[in-house]
Amino acid sequence: MLIQLAIRNVLAYRKHSVITFLLGAVSTALLVFSSAWNDGSHQQMIKNAVEIYSGYIQITGAEFRKSPSFEHLLFNVEKLQKDVEAVAGVDLFSPRFDSFVLYSVGEKAVGGMLTGIDPEKERRISRLYSSLKEGRYLSKTDTNQLYIGNELARRLKLQVGDELAFVGSGADYSFAADKLIVKGIFQTGLFEFDATSAFLAKPYFDMIMAAENLATHGIVLPHDTQQADIVAKNIGRKIGAEFQSASWMETMAPLVKSMKLDSVFGYITLGIIFIVIFFVIMIYTLLAVFARIREIGIMRAVGTTPRQILGILLLESSILGFISVVAGGLIGAVFAYYFNVHPMVFSGMEEQFKQYGLAVSAMPTAFEPFTILRDMLVMFVLLLLSTLYPIIKVNRYQPIEAMHHV
Amino acid sequence: MYSLALRMAWASLARRPARSFLVVLMICVSLWGLLLMQGIYDGMTEQMIANAIRSDSGQLSLFGRGYRLDPSLDKLIGGKETENTREKFRNLLDSDPRVRSWVKRLRQNGLVATAHYSRNTEIYGVDLDREDRHGRLKSYLVQGEYDFGNRSKGAIIGFKLAEKLQVKIGKKIILSAQDINSDVTSIALRITGIFKTNNLGLDENALFIDLERARTFLGVEQGVSQISIMLHDDQQLASLQQDLQHALPNLDVLRWDELYPALMQSRVMMKGFSLVISIMIFGVAGLGIFGVMLVSVLERMREFGIMLAIGTAFSQVRIIILAEALFMGLTGLLAGMVCGGLSLVYFKIYGLDLTMFSEAFEEFGMDAITYAIIRPDYFVTAFVAVVLATFVSVYFPLRLLRRAKPVEIINAV
Numbered sequence: 072m073l074i075q076l077a078i079r080n081v082l083a084y085r086k087h088s089v090i091t092f093l094l095g096a097v098s099t100a101l102l103v104f105s106s107a108w109n110d111g112s113h114q115q116m117i118k119n120a121v122e123i124y125s126g127y128i129q130i131t132g133a134e135f136r137k138s139p140s141f142e143h144l145l146f147n148v149e150k151l152q153k154d155v156e157a158v159a160g161v162d163l164f165s166p167r168f169d170s171f172v173l174y175s176v177g178e179k180a181v182g183g184m185l186t187g188i189d190p191e192k193e194r195r196i197s198r199l200y201s202s203l204k205e206g207r208y209l210s211k212t213d214t215n216q217l218y219i220g221n222e223l224a225r226r227l228k229l230q231v232g233d234e235l236a237f238v239g240s241g242a243d244y245s246f247a248a249d250k251l252i253v254k255g256i257f258q259t260g261l262f263e264f265d266a267t268s269a270f271l272a273k274p275y276f277d278m279i280m281a282a283e284n285l286a287t288h289g290i291v292l293p294h295d296t297q298q299a300d301i302v303a304k305n306i307g308r309k310i311g312a313e314f315q316s317a318s319w320m321e322t323m324a325p326l327v328k329s330m331k332l333d334s335v336f337g338y339i340t341l342g343i344i345f346i347v348i349f350f351v352i353m354i355y356t357l358l359a360v361f362a363r364i365r366e367i368g369i370m371r372a373v374g375t376t377p378r379q380i381l382g383i384l385l386l387e388s389s390i391l392g393f394i395s396v397v398a399g400g401l402i403g404a405v406f407a408y409y410f411n412v413h414p415m416v417f418s419g420m421e422e423q424f425k426q427y428g429l430a431v432s433a434m435p436t437a438f439e440p441f442t443i444l445r446d447m448l449v450m451f452v453l454l455l456l457s458t459l460y461p462i463i464k465v466n467r468y469q470p471i472e473a474m475h476h477v
Numbered sequence: 478m479y480s481l482a483l484r485m486a487w488a489s490l491a492r493r494p495a496r497s498f499l500v501v502l503m504i505c506v507s508l509w510g511l512l513l514m515q516g517i518y519d520g521m522t523e524q525m526i527a528n529a530i531r532s533d534s535g536q537l538s539l540f541g542r543g544y545r546l547d548p549s550l551d552k553l554i555g556g557k558e559t560e561n562t563r564e565k566f567r568n569l570l571d572s573d574p575r576v577r578s579w580v581k582r583l584r585q586n587g588l589v590a591t592a593h594y595s596r597n598t599e600i601y602g603v604d605l606d607r608e609d610r611h612g613r614l615k616s617y618l619v620q621g622e623y624d625f626g627n628r629s630k631g632a633i634i635g636f637k638l639a640e641k642l643q644v645k646i647g648k649k650i651i652l653s654a655q656d657i658n659s660d661v662t663s664i665a666l667r668i669t670g671i672f673k674t675n676n677l678g679l680d681e682n683a684l685f686i687d688l689e690r691a692r693t694f695l696g697v698e699q700g701v702s703q704i705s706i707m708l709h710d711d712q713q714l715a716s717l718q719q720d721l722q723h724a725l726p727n728l729d730v731l732r733w734d735e736l737y738p739a740l741m742q743s744r745v746m747m748k749g750f751s752l753v754i755s756i757m758i759f760g761v762a763g764l765g766i767f768g769v770m771l772v773s774v775l776e777r778m779r780e781f782g783i784m785l786a787i788g789t790a791f792s793q794v795r796i797i798i799l800a801e802a803l804f805m806g807l808t809g810l811l812a813g814m815v816c817g818g819l820s821l822v823y824f825k826i827y828g829l830d831l832t833m834f835s836e837a838f839e840e841f842g843m844d845a846i847t848y849a850i851i852r853p854d855y856f857v858t859a860f861v862a863v864v865l866a867t868f869v870s871v872y873f874p875l876r877l878l879r880r881a882k883p884v885e886i887i888n889a890v
Contacts, residue, residue, distance in 0.1 A: 090768070094761075138643045140593030171595040173588050178659035179549070182588040182597025226547075238661075240595070267597065329837035340754060343510035347758050350503035351765040357496055358772045464495065 073379065077386035087359040091352055091388075092395045098348050099399025099450045100406070102341060103443050104436070107407035109337050111437035113330035115414075120326055121319045123198045123259045124268075126290035127299040130155065130164075130306065130316050135288065141242055145286040151310065155291060158309050160302040162294050165192035166286035168276060172239030172247075174269070176227045183223055183267045185237060187276025196292045199257060199270065206231035206255035213272040216254035222266035224256050231256060241281040249279050291316075349457040357461035360384065361476075364465060368473025377466050384462040385455075392454035400447040404438070411438040482793060486800035489773065496769055497805055503765050504809025505816060507758050508859055512817030515751050516849035517829055522747045524844050525675070526733070526740050531612030532674035534733040535579070535705030536714055542727055544702060550585060550657045554728060556700030563699070569724060570706070575717045577707045580604065580611045583691045584702040587654030589634075589684055591642050598638060599682045600654060602691025602701075611707055614672070621646040621670035629687035631669030635680040639671045646671065652684065656696040664694050677842040755862065763866030767873070770802050774874035781878055782886030791879065798871055798878075806867035814856055824849035 081088050121127055130151070132143035145151055148166045155164040168187040173180050190209040194200040199218070200208050209218045219229065229235060233253050241247040251271070258265055277283040293302040303318035310316065320327055360367075367380060414435035468476065490497045530536060541552035550556075555563045570579050583602035588595055605623060608614040615623045618633070625631035632650065634642075644650060646668055653663040666686065674680055692698065708714060714732060722730040734741035774781070781794055828846040831838065835845035 090764075094764075138593070139641075140643075142593070171588065171590075171597065173653065173661070178655075180655045180659075180661065181586055182595075325836045325840040328834065329840035332831075332834045332837040332841075340514060343507065343514060344754065344757055344761070346510060347503060347507040347761045347765075350499065350506065351761055351768070354496065354499050354503065354765050355768050357499065358768055361496075362772070362776075 073382050073386055077383050077390060080383070080387050081390055084359055084363075087355060088391055090355055091391050092398070094348055094352050094355075095392060095395025095450070095454050096399035096402065098345060098454075099396050099447060100403040101344070101399075102446045102450055103400055103403025104406050105337060105341055106442055106446050107403070107411070107436040107438065108434075109334045110439065110442065111407075111411065112434040113333065114437060115434055117319070117323065117326060117330065120261075120323060123202075123261055124264060125319065125322060126196055127293055127296055128291035128303045128306065128316060128318050129322050130289040130291060130310070130314055131287070133313050133315050136315060136317070139287070141244065144242065145289060145314070146284070148284050148286045148289070151289065151314070154310050155289070155306055158302070158306050160293050160295065160298055160305065162292040163192055163195065164289055164291050165189050165196050166273070166289045168242070168273065168280065168282045168285065169287045170239050170242075170280060172237045174223070174227060174235055174237050176229060176233070176235045179227060181223065181226050183269060185239060185276075186268065186270050187273040187280065187282060188270050189273050193270075196290045198259060202257040202259045204256045204258045206253065208255055209270060209272050211272055211274065213254065214275045215249060215251045215271075217251040217269050217271060218255045218257060219253055219269040220265035220267065221256050221258035222262060223269060224253065226266065229253050229256075239280070241279070242285050243281045245281060247280050345453070349453060352454065352457045353460060356388065356458040357464075360461045360465045364468065364473050364476045367465060368468065368470050368476070371470035372474065381462065381466055384458075384465075388455060388458035388462070392451050392458075396447045396451045396454065399450070400443055403446075404440075404443050407436045407443070408438045410436040479796065482796040483800050485797050486804060489777070489797075489801055490804055493773070500766060500769050500805045501809040501812065504762055504806065504863060505812035507762050508810065508813025508863075509816040509820065511755060511758055512813070512855055512859070513820050513824075513849075514754070515855050516817075516821040516851055517824065517847055518747055518751070519850045519852070520824075520829075520847045521843055522740075522743050523850055524847060525842060526737075526744065528674050528676050528842075528844070529737050529740055530707075530733050532614065532617060532676045532679050533705065534731075534736045535612070536708050536711065536733055537706040537718055537721070538731050538733070538736060539704040539706070539721070539725070540702070540729045540731065542729055545729065545731075548584065548586065548702070550655075550695060550697060550702075553583075553697070553700030553702055554704060556697075558700075566725075569721075570704075573717070573720075575708055575710070575713045577709045578607070578611045579704055579706045580607045581688065581701040582703045582705065583688060583695065583697060583700075585654050585691075585695055587652055587684075589638070589642065590651045590653070591644055591648065594642055596638065596641055597682070598634075598652075598684045599678075600652065600691065601683055601685045602688040602695075603685050604688050605685075611705065617672040617674045618670050619673045621668065623670055625687045625690070626667065626669050629690045630665075630667055631686075632666040633670035633672055633685040634668060635683045636671050636673040637681040638684065639668070641681075644668050652686075652694075654695065656694070658696060662694065662696075664690075675839070675842050675844050680842075755858065759862040759866050762863075763870050766802060766806060766867055767870035769805070770798070770871050771874045771877075773801065774798060774878055778878070778881065778886045778889070782881070782883045785883040786887060794878065795875055798875060799868075802867045802871045803864075806863050810860060810863040814859065818851070818856070821849045821851045825851060 130145065132145055135143040145166065152164050152166070155161055166189065170185050171182065172185045173182050175181075188199070188209070190211055190213070204221055209216060217235070227235060231253050234250060235253070236248065236250050238248045277285070291302070291306065293299050299318040300320055303316045307314070307316035370380060371377070414433040416433045539554055541554050541556070544552040555566060558566075570576055580603070585600045587598055587600045589598040605614070605625065609623070619636060621633070623633070625633070632652070634644075639645075642650070648668050650666050650668060651663055652666055653661055656662045686694075708717060718730050718732055784794060785791065825848055828848045830846050832845045838845045
């Protein structure tokens with residue numbers, strides 16, 4: 072009977088119902104969409120940062136990340152490779168050797184990174200291959216063929232086929248220098264990376280840098296990228312304490328943290344808007360309840376208990392809250408889904424993305440039903456809470472007082 | 478006559494204290510939040526801009542023509558001019574009343590190496606005393622001393638570069654670069670200081686050495702790569718840029734926002750963002766006032782009907798209703814401004830300390846402690862918005878009352 076009464080009341084006080092519904096629905100839609108936008112853009116930024124070059128799991132010598140010197144290299148890469156690839160969940164392992172060198176063309180010299188990679192495996196663990204801009208990608212049998220970042224090539228005024236020299240030090244601290252020929256130019260969109268990086272096929276690199284069977288780090292591609300953390304731990308257990316196996320959550324900790332911080336600011340801003348919305352809902356509920364105070368007084372006078380009245384009013388706001396949360400959730404979800412399929416493009420903001428080392432200007436929203444349900448639940452509770460004060464207040468009146476309330 | 482109207486307005490508000498209080502509280506809290514948000518977010522953006530200006534670009538920077546696209550030692554400012562021309566040039570900057578200070582920097586790309594590790598770096602030959610007067614460079618020092626030591630054998634480097642090189646104060650480094658004759662030359666230096674500007678480019682790459690040492694190291698007898706200029710007054714930026722470009726046609730004269738377009742974008746975006754949030758907040762708050770005013774008018778239709786019937790002018794009724802709405806609006810506004818203003822003053826003096834997120838802030842190139850900014854226009858906007866919202870919210874109830882016929886209202890049950 073209470074439910075029937077409540078439904079009837081919701082329908083009878085249509086204006087109040089409509090406004091409460093609209094406010095609730097808009098807030099829910101806003102929250103659902105903001106969460107989707109936050110999560111989606113953050114996932115996208117991290118995914119890009121991880122997939123372009125740094126990889127889901129990095130293996131280094133135990134001390135290497137703290138002090139990246141040639142004393143903490145990965146020694147005996149072949150054995151390590153076998154060990155790592157034997158761990159469940161590992162798709163492949165690819166060693167890299169990083170070194171800083173001075174490139175020179177004619178009279179111009181620029182410092183940069185020279186890295187030896189396995190061209191075939193690199194195709195699958197990073198976006199180097201798909202970032203090809205001009206010329207061709209490396210192959211395993213290449214000798215002094217260089218695959219160079221677009222910005223670095225521009226600074227050295229290099230075209231495909233041009234010659235350059237480099238000076239650096241080999242893995243045994245010996246002096247290393249060679250002439251190289253540009254085979255291909257890549258552009259990942261990460262400005263810093265494109266301005267400092269160039270690659271050689273590892274067999275040849277190993278020869279000139281005395282780096283045979285050595286690597287500064289190795290990248291592991293897990294079968295399921297969502298499981299990177301667990302796989303990284305399993306690898307760590309298998310290969311022992313002389314190595315360190317870290318997932319992107321560790322190697323990219325500052326980025327992950329900064330995304331969290333961005334979310335926090337997003338929610339604070341939303342919070343301020345929601346505070347106002349809840350005040351308005353509270354005010355409207357107060358108005359609606361007091362407009363009915365005589366009715367409530369009469370009900371009390373004919374024997375309805377305060378508890379029942381509380382029940383009816385709470386039911387009313389629950390019904391309204393529920394409908395608006397569902398409607399708002401659906402609207403938010405539709406938008407989240409649409410922009411998940413058709414990512415938003417920010418063509419004017421490349422400079423900003425560049426500065427933060429982000430290579431994207433298209434941002435999909437996340438479409439995660441659980442997050443949407445969570446937001447809807449949060450909103451429902453908040454909506455209910457915001458109607459609580461007026462409902463309790465009106466129940467404090469004595470029946471006679473209420474009936475005569477002007 | 479106004480005093481009567483005001484008394485009536487006050488009485489009707491006092492009759493429904495809970496309702497009136499809620500509206501005032503709503504306006505107060507939303508304004509408080511909005512002011513805090515604006516002040517803090519603006520503080521963050523402006524701090525980033527200030528860091529870039531102080532540590533690098535100044536408000537204006539001069540470069541040799543084409544230097545920015547191809548930074549090399551043959552595109553220096555005053556590299557080939559006679560002493561006479563350079564004297565004139567110095568006078569031009571020194572005598573301009575708009576210029577507060579200016580500094581010279583000699584820059585070159587190089588390689589910095591420790592026994593174990595090497596990285597590329599941007600070498601800045603600077604005059605420490607002038608830099609400190611110019612952009613308070615000393616305040617960015619986090620370790621060591623603001624000094625290149627005796628015989629200028631010291632180097633001050635960015636903290637991220639120091640992290641990557643794994644060097645501490647007192648450690649020896651080898652710096653290599655191409656000199657003006659394109660020969661590679663090297664010197665040994667000791668780290669005397671580490672700075673943190675939160676200007677990402679500098680923290681990751683920059684290595685400051687003494688300007689005279691840089692000259693001998695790079696074989697550059699005269700000329701510099703960059704001149705950074707600070708102004709007394711931000712407003713004169715465009716005019717100074719124009720005049721300098723006119724006087725020095727073979728140099729590039731660039732404003733900070735041309736050198737750091739991303740920062741300008743942040744500022745513009747922050748403005749747009751604030752505007753959208755403000756509109757949403759005041760829109761919703763207006764809805765709140767509207768609801769209360771509508772009900773307040775509707776439940777007193779009879780009262781107003783009688784007043785009109787016995788000869789009260791409609792304009793007077795309008796004043797009562799308006800006064801009622803304005804009372805609520807302005808009280809809320811005042812309370813919100815006081816709360817928001819006081820909080821902002823607090824955060825302006827003591828700063829909002831988010832050091833627990835400092836790693837994340839570093840990633841964005843922001844300071845972990847944000848000092849709020851207080852701009853008069855926050856308050857002006859808030860005032861206009863609240864007054865506007867109040868007027869709009871009574872418009873509909875008033876129209877309702879105007880259309881109604883006194884006799885009908887009085888007779889209605």
